[in-house]
Amino acid sequence: MSYDFQYERNKMIDEQLIPRGISSATVLNAIQTVPRHAFVPQAAQIAAYFDGPIQIGFGQTISQPYIVAYMTEQIEPAPGKKILEIGTGSGYQAAILSFLGCQVYTIELIEEHSENAKRIFTALGYDNIIARQGNGYAGWIEKAPFDAIIVTAAPEFIPPELISQLANGGKMIVPVGKNHSVQSLLLLTKTDGEIKTEELLPVRFVPMVE
Secondary structure, eight states, X not given: OXXXXXXXXXXXXXXXXXXXXXXXXHHHHHHHHSOGGGGSOGGGGGGTTSSXXXXXXXXXXXXXXXXXXHHHHHTOOOTTOEEEEEOOTTSHHHHHHHHTTOEEEEEESSHXXXXXXXXXXXXXXXXXXXXXXXXXXXXXXXXXXXXXXXXXXXXXXXXXXXXXTEEEEEEEEEEESOTTSOEEEEEEEEETTXXXXXXXXXXXXXXXXX
């Protein structure tokens, strides 16, 4: 029996995202279009649109759909924006940004995840994503500055290299806190070299490691 993933995506939007305040039409369209189930292990695909994270191996997860939508909305993606993602994971967040017309640079520490995400990007035709395996703390200096930076694992402090690679007027969203505890999701905005920090939500992310 086939499974109606499009129905599940629509239900996810109606029951999980809109009631929690996700209002950007472009973000909702991306979430409705990008096949989240393609970015999780086959055995977990039936749960791809449930209201929670999913294990993807090596102690990593694909974030809860609401958190993906919320973080995406906060950095205000738009066609042509250059975005750095720290923590490719399954590749789903990068695919959302790609669908929104951004030029995406994404770094993943775990080689198996990086290579698997690249295969999915190619198979689904996301050709505006450049992925590499490496240490996210260092960012991607060769491609800086970035209009936005999205960090999908939690460091104990905000890496200064990432702040330096943020363009003037750019935004960075990052969960910060001790490993295995509740972290704070922070939104940083750089204006004329000054950083404004806003605390958004309590969250739980896997720790960011070097």
